[in-house]
Amino acid sequence: GAVVSQHPSRVICKSGTSVKIECRSLDFQATTMFWYRQFPKQSLMLMATSNEGSKATYEQGVEKDKFLINHASLTLSTLTVTSAHPEDSSFYICSARSAGLVTEAFFGQGTRLTVV
Amino acid sequence: SQQGEEDPQALSIQEGENATMNCSYKTSINNLQWYRQNSGRGLVHLILIRSNEREKHSGRLRVTLDTSKKSSSLLITASRAADTASYFCATENSNSGYALNFGKGTSLLVTP
Numbered sequence: 001g002a003v004v005s006q007h008p009s010r011v012i013c014k015s016g017t018s019v020k021i022e023c024r025s026l027d028f029q030a031t032t033m034f035w036y037r038q039f040p041k042q043s044l045m046l047m048a049t050s051n052e053g054s055k056a057t058y059e060q061g062v063e064k065d066k067f068l069i070n071h072a073s074l075t076l077s078t079l080t081v082t083s084a085h086p087e088d089s090s091f092y093i094c095s096a097r098s099a100g101l102v103t104e105a106f107f108g109q110g111t112r113l114t115v116v
Numbered sequence: 117s118q119q120g121e122e123d124p125q126a127l128s129i130q131e132g133e134n135a136t137m138n139c140s141y142k143t144s145i146n147n148l149q150w151y152r153q154n155s156g157r158g159l160v161h162l163i164l165i166r167s168n169e170r171e172k173h174s175g176r177l178r179v180t181l182d183t184s185k186k187s188s189s190l191l192i193t194a195s196r197a198a199d200t201a202s203y204f205c206a207t208e209n210s211n212s213g214y215a216l217n218f219g220k221g222t223s224l225l226v227t228p
Contacts, residue, residue, distance in 0.1 A: 006158070034215045043204060043220045044159075049213040057212070093158055097214070105216055107151075107159040 002028045004096050006108025013084055013115055021079045021111045023094030029074035030096035034105070035067070038091040047092075050077055084115040122205060122219040130227055135192045137222040139205030140185075146208060148181055148188050149216070153202045162190075162203075195226045 003026040013019050023033060032051050036044040048069050050056035056069035066088075068080040077096075081088055091112050095105040122139045129135055141148065147166045151159040165172045165181045165188065172179045178191040192199055202223050206216040 004158075032213050034213070041223075043218045044216075046209075046212060046215045046217070049215050051213065059212070091156070095159075095216070105161070107161075109158040110156070112156065 002026075002096075002098075002106045004030075004094065004106045004108045006094050006111055008111060009109055010112045011114070013113070015085055015115055016083055018080055018082045019084055019113060021081075021092055021094075021113075023077045023079070023096065023108050025075045025096045025098075025106070028096075028098050030077070030098060031074065032097050033071055033077040034095045034097075035069060035077075035079050036093045036095070038093060038110075040091075044093060047079075081113065084113070086115045089113055089115045122203070122222045124222060125220065126223045126225070128225040128227065129195055131195060131197055133195055133226075135195050135199070135224055135226070137190045137203055137224070139188045139190070139219050141188075141205070141207050141217075141219075142186065143207070145183070148179075149206045150177075150179060150188075150190050151204045151206060151218075153204065153221075155201075159204070192224075195224075197226050197228050200224060200226045 005024045007022045035047045038044045047062045048056045048058045050069050050071035052071050052074050058064045071077040093110040094108045097105045149164045150162040153159050163174045165179050176193045181188045202221045204221045205219045208214045209217050
């Protein structure tokens with residue numbers, strides 16, 4: 001299947017700093033990328049949907065100024081957690097899909113963010 | 117938003133036994149998918165069943181779909197310790213660019 005690479009896999013940062021997470025589709029063009037957040041022992045919650053070249057659409061309750069999403073190319077989307085706080089500590093996962101409606105989504109390996 | 121509810125939330129079995137997980141969803145669907153997640157890792161797609169299908173097989177996996185009851189089940193036969201993981205059902209959300217809405221998941225533990 002298609003490969004989605006997410007980097008870094010783990011990051012520890014200090015409160016108040018910003019962290020950027022990258023999501024790349026390695027062998028296909030991702031017209032749409034999705035960012036999810038997962039707390040321990042819980043399910044994945046959709047944060048935002050981004051289409052290449054346009055602004056991301058955020059789910060209700062997700063602060064767009066705090067979680068900056070850029071989808072500048074068909075193979076790269078980035079999520080920047082700005083002014084991170086300990087409550088932002090979580091597992092962030094991206095997924096990507098190519099054009100077409102009934103396709104499986106391909107997921108990155110996830111990023112474990114710890115804010116200290 | 118979460119679409120599905122899985123049960124059981126946790127399941128512990130011995131190697132060789134079968135594991136059955138159930139998922140219910142709320143809205144109409146085009147398809148339903150099952151994913152596996154090892155602890156602290158990304159998700160791996162297992163199987164997709166379309167709304168006009170009732171049953172699908174893939175290796176040791178058997179998925180059923182009952183659209184009248186808005187439910188699906190995942191059966192893993194002859195389980196192995198390596199099957200230990202969390203399993204999620206997911207449906208597409210057409211309002212969010214076909215992002216996936218995930219159920220709460222079933223945590224499966226297979227002991228040798």
